[in-house]
Amino acid sequence: MKLFDLHCDTIERMEELGENMLTDKTQLSLKYLPEIEKWCQTFAIFIPDSKRGADAVEYYERVRAYFHKMLKEHHGIVEMVNTPSDIETITAKKKCAAILSVEGAAVLDGKLENVEKLAKDGVKMMTLTWNGENELASGHKNPEMGFTDFGREVVKEMERQNIIVDVSHLNDKGMEQLMGGIATKPIIATHSNLRSICSHKRNLTEEMFQYIVEHKGLVGLNLLHNFVSDNEMKDSKAELFCHVYRMLELGGEDVIACGSDFDGGIESQMDNPAKFASFGEYMLENGISRRIVDKIMFENALHFFEENVR
Numbered sequence: 001m002k003l004f005d006l007h008c009d010t011i012e013r014m015e016e017l018g019e020n021m022l023t024d025k026t027q028l029s030l031k032y033l034p035e036i037e038k039w040c041q042t043f044a045i046f047i048p049d050s051k052r053g054a055d056a057v058e059y060y061e062r063v064r065a066y067f068h069k070m071l072k073e074h075h076g077i078v079e080m081v082n083t084p085s086d087i088e089t090i091t092a093k094k095k096c097a098a099i100l101s102v103e104g105a106a107v108l109d110g111k112l113e114n115v116e117k118l119a120k121d122g123v124k125m126m127t128l129t130w131n132g133e134n135e136l137a138s139g140h141k142n143p144e145m146g147f148t149d150f151g152r153e154v155v156k157e158m159e160r161q162n163i164i165v166d167v168s169h170l171n172d173k174g175m176e177q178l179m180g181g182i183a184t185k186p187i188i189a190t191h192s193n194l195r196s197i198c199s200h201k202r203n204l205t206e207e208m209f210q211y212i213v214e215h216k217g218l219v220g221l222n223l224l225h226n227f228v229s230d231n232e233m234k235d236s237k238a239e240l241f242c243h244v245y246r247m248l249e250l251g252g253e254d255v256i257a258c259g260s261d262f263d264g265g266i267e268s269q270m271d272n273p274a275k276f277a278s279f280g281e282y283m284l285e286n287g288i289s290r291r292i293v294d295k296i297m298f299e300n301a302l303h304f305f306e307e308n309v310r
Contacts, residue, residue: 001280002038002298003273006125006190006220007101007168008262011043015066021074027271028262030077030096035274038298040087040097042125042190043067046264047104049132056106057114064121067100082122084305101125101166101190105154106134112150112157119161124309125188126158127166129174137174140201146173152182159185162310168192168220168259169202179211186215186308191222191259193243200227206250213251218304220259221296223268223276236269237282244283244296253292257301 010028014020021030033039045063047056071080078096081087090097100122107126108114118126128151131139136151147155155178158165165187167175178187189212195203204212204219212219221240222228229239247256260266260276270276280297284290 001036001277002294003036003277004040004258004298004301005262005273005276006042006188006218006257006259006301007044007103007222008041008260009044009046009103009264010262011067011070012046012063013263014070015063021070021078026263027266028260028273030074032272032274033077033094033096036277038091039273039277040081040091040099040298040301041273042099042101044101044103044127044190045107047102047107047130049104049106049130049134051104052106052134053109056104057109060102060107064100071098080122081124084302084309087302087305099124101127103127103166103169104130104134105136105151108135108154110135110150112153115154115157115161115163119163123163124305125164125166125190127168127190128155129169129171131169138171139169140171143171143173143201145171146177147182155182159183162308164188164308166190168222172201172205175208179208183215186217186304187212188218188220188304189259190218190220191224191261191264192219193222193227193240194246197243197246198227198229203227209247209250209252213255216254216304216307218255218257218301219247219252220257220301223260223262223270224264224266225268228268233267233269237279240270240279241283241286244288248288248292253295254300254303256296257304258297
């Protein structure tokens with residue numbers, strides 16, 4: 001089965017451990033590459049809420065340098081995606097296609113010109129916030145904070161620089177404002193499920209999901225159990241399938257994708273990429289057509305990148 005995964009925190013975890021892309025000490029390891037038919041993986045540089053200003057920039061640069069070091073050391077099995085056409089070219093060589101993203105816009109150090117710098121670095125997506133506040137907006141820890149003037153300008157500049165706006169972690173007020181006109185291009189929720197199935201505030205309401213459907217965005221299925229079910233974990237695949245089923249009822253056939261959140265604290269029976277890829281087989285066994293399964297596991301994300309990334 002194919003896998004196009006929109007989010008993981010693995011590269012930061014590897015850098016912290018001093019490990020490489022084939023390590024057994026992280027959930028996402030390229031040792032699983034032979035078990036996956038075709039694999040495109042987004043690697044997010046996660047900026048903690050504790051990082052601000054020059055500290056956030058230094059942190060980003062250090063992890064980015066490690067990412068490129070790993071690409072060089074493992075060039076035989078992984079290559080970086082610079083343009084959408086690279087995805088098919090790289091995966092056709094039985095390599096993992098690696099996309100660079102950022103989680104947390106504190107990396108900008110409050111400077112609009114740094115959006116262009118990220119674009120030149122090859123960053124294709126940026127999650128606007130983490131759980132707390134930054135110079136743009138806030139995550140769910142401050143439900144009262146909406147977009148700042150700077151945040152509104154950053155979204156415009158991201159759209160101009162072809163960096164996709166990722167709304168995972170953005171609070172409800174921010175989402176309301178974004179849907180109300182701040183965003184003019186399709187958006188992504190790289191690792192978010194449905195709040196109607198699991199009540200965590202990090203999940204999307206059905207109104208938010210339908211906005212993304214109507215505007216031809218993407219929603220990546222998150223494996224973190226707190227976002228999958230309100231109950232104790234029994235069967236991760238069955239519990240995640242509930243989100244897929246409802247998303248399809250809401251017209252999400254063309255927007256559902258994968259967003260594992262590997263090494264972001266997940267506890268799941270799908271705790272490595274090969275097991276996540278096998279979720280496609282589970283969906284087939286439970287009545288989802290091959291055509292739709294292929295869309296969810298790979299094709300929807302590929303199409304989105306071909307249409308929206310330059």
